[in-house]
Amino acid sequence: MNKYSFPKGGLPYYDSTAPSKTNVVNAFLPALSVIPLGNSMKKVYPIVSQGEQVREGMLIGRASGAGAANVHATVPGRITRKVSWKDGDNIEHDAFVIKLEGAFEKLGKRSELFQWKGVSAYDLQRIFSDHGIVEMENTEKPLAEMVSAGRKKDKLALVVRCVIDDPWLVADYALCQERIKDVVIGAAIVAKACVKVKQIIFAVSYREKELGQKLLESAEDLDIPTSLVLTGYRYPQRNSRELEMALRIYEKKENLNLGSFLILGPAVLVAAYDAVVHNKPVLERFVAVGGTALKQAQIMRIRIGTRIGDVIEQCGGFTGKLERIITGSPLSGREVIHLDEPVTKSCYAIVAMTKTQTANHGQQSCINCGECRVVCPVGLDPQYIYKRLKKNIVDNAWRTSCHGCGCCKIVCPSALPLSETILDKKQEALRA
Ligand code: SF4
Numbered sequence: 100m101n102k103y104s105f106p107k108g109g110l111p112y113y114d115s116t117a118p119s120k121t122n123v124v125n126a127f128l129p130a131l132s133v134i135p136l137g138n139s140m141k142k143v144y145p146i147v148s149q150g151e152q153v154r155e156g157m158l159i160g161r162a163s164g165a166g167a168a169n170v171h172a173t174v175p176g177r178i179t180r181k182v183s184w185k186d187g188d189n190i191e192h193d194a195f196v197i198k199l200e201g202a203f204e205k206l207g208k209r210s211e212l213f214q215w216k217g218v219s220a221y222d223l224q225r226i227f228s229d230h231g232i233v234e235m236e237n238t239e240k241p242l243a244e245m246v247s248a249g250r251k252k253d254k255l256a257l258v259v260r261c262v263i264d265d266p267w268l269v270a271d272y273a274l275c276q277e278r279i280k281d282v283v284i285g286a287a288i289v290a291k292a293c294v295k296v297k298q299i300i301f302a303v304s305y306r307e308k309e310l311g312q313k314l315l316e317s318a319e320d321l322d323i324p325t326s327l328v329l330t331g332y333r334y335p336q337r338n339s340r341e342l343e344m345a346l347r348i349y350e351k352k353e354n355l356n357l358g359s360f361l362i363l364g365p366a367v368l369v370a371a372y373d374a375v376v377h378n379k380p381v382l383e384r385f386v387a388v389g390g391t392a393l394k395q396a397q398i399m400r401i402r403i404g405t406r407i408g409d410v411i412e413q414c415g416g417f418t419g420k421l422e423r424i425i426t427g428s429p430l431s432g433r434e435v436i437h438l439d440e441p442v443t444k445s446c447y448a449i450v451a452m453t454k455t456q457t458a459n460h461g462q463q464s465c466i467n468c469g470e471c472r473v474v475c476p477v478g479l480d481p482q483y484i485y486k487r488l489k490k491n492i493v494d495n496a497w498r499t500s501c502h503g504c505g506c507c508k509i510v511c512p513s514a515l516p517l518s519e520t521i522l523d524k525k526q527e528a529l530r531a
């Protein structure tokens with residue numbers, strides 16, 4: 100089978116401190132959960148208050164406006180207080196703290212399967228909205244909004260993104276292995292909600308081609324055409340821009356007309372399945388936990404709202420001197436400021452690093468080697484931008500094109516924080 104890749108830049112990315120594909124454990128249920136209630140950019144209005152008892156899966160915050168999603172209690176218990184904190188990007192967050200009490204209504208219980216095929220597209224969209232289903236890889240954009248935007252296209256292909264170009268995405272792989280049929284049915288449900296979807300494409304990195312075959316086999320009885328496209332695994336192949344480029348090459352080579360793409364990962368598809376078939380909001384997710392500062396790397400099934408400090412404790416605690424904790428990939432993730440920050444719906448990895456693992460260890464002056472230019476997939480000159488930013492000169496051109504992949508940072512022999520500096524300025528400009 101052919102393999103399709105984006106044309107230039109990128110690099111193979113390995114990290115021996117990430118967990119292995121098969122090392123999956125259940126995290127303990129947290130005695131205290133911190134359930135995020137939106138942030139200063141996404142408004143969620145609490146509908147319960149301090150002292151109230153909440154049930155597992157109960158609506159506790161109602162979304163208001165674009166970008167916000169409903170919030171549910173992920174454990175049964177009592178709301179003890181409301182807290183706020185600022186994240187590494189200086190964005191303020193609110194959250195309810197829930198003390199675990201009472202019985203679980205959904206944990207380990209079999210629920211009757213809801214027959215979704217007779218449900219209208221608009222009712223499916225409403226179910227996504229009611230259950231607070233969001234993109235679970237990065238942006239936490241509400242699925243209902245993505246579906247609504249998809250319906251406005253003339254023709255759409257739903258792309259199931261199982262591209263593992265980064266070892267910290269291993270939780271996606273574990274989820275697919277455990278719930279492959281639910282990933283596929285979740286895709287069929289989203290396709291139906293979108294109306295305009297004419298086919299489902301499983302985009303799987305070449306190294307995981309057996310997973311691609313399994314997805315295809317699991318989709319044999321769907322009422323919609325499906326196909327498998329094998330991609331390269333040079334980082335950042337999974338990124339929407341680079342994945343779309345590879346898919347356009349496939350489209351041209353196969354003489355197809357795929358229309359626009361709606362790209363979704365396995366976690367949101369399983370969440371869509373659970374919402375529609377089991378009437379369940381997102382209560383938990385798989386997270387890859389590791390890094391040089393952590394005793395034991397493992398993939399964990401973790402309740403949303405579990406504090407990062409509790410997760411680390413369950414991995415045996417720290418070994419060596421902790422320098423930094425990142426949620427997401429070390430190349431592009433967000434810095435954790437407090438160990439009480441919770442696992443969120445989009446937290447696919449937690450990386451605890453000693454100084455040796457942080458990219459800006461032992462910074463030196465730029466030696467003009469040009470490596471950062473070679474690996475930049477969007478054709479920027481990171482060292483030029485970095486030098487100008489250091490002099491407080493902010494140009495506009497790179498702001499939209501840099502997608503923060505971090506390739507420039509990882510290859511820099513002088514260990515300069517290229518992508519971090521560029522992204523910080525980009526965030527600053529967005530907030531201004
Ligand atoms: S400049 Fe931006 S897009 Fe280019 S390699 Fe660096 S982070 Fe990636």
Ligand code: SF4
Binds near residue numbers: 482513
């Ligand atoms: S990779 Fe680092 S040292 Fe080389 S040109 Fe870019 S900024 Fe300079």
